[in-house]
Amino acid sequence: MPGQGSGHSAGAFDIRTVIALLFAIYGVVITVVGVVQPQSEIDKSAGVNINLWAGIGMLVFAAVFIAWARLRPIRVPDEVGEQ
Template sequence: MASRGSRHTAGAFDIRTIIALLFGVYGVVLTIVGVVQPHAEIDKSVGVNINLWAGIGMIVFAVVFVAWARLRPIVVPDEAGTSKE
């Protein structure tokens, strides 16, 4: 009788977590640049602080991806090559 292998989640190796980490890091960098950049640079983009808004958007995107990965984790079997019986 074949027993089912135990299952666990992908955790930190989930691609959504890696994408969230990258977007989070870039978002924090852009947000900091947006806060400290001179007003002359903002005037070049028609008065919109695009670095600040893009950074905030990236941070929100990263939070959504982390929430998605935590609420709907990918389940991986412990044993490779198990058959469904």
């Protein structure tokens, strides 16, 4: 790929990292809620622990975004060209 070696990666400023962090935080919270949720609340949703499954889905989504950001980093040029 042209230009792959030039510049440095965006790192923490990559929007994929920010989105992954938000999904990971919400995923952990919802997964914990799903684990400690009483059975009466689960019965209201046809016996499916929606919070647990949604939390796990969010954690998987965050992991995919982190993997994407690590495998295909955005390169930022080191020098700004003269205009």
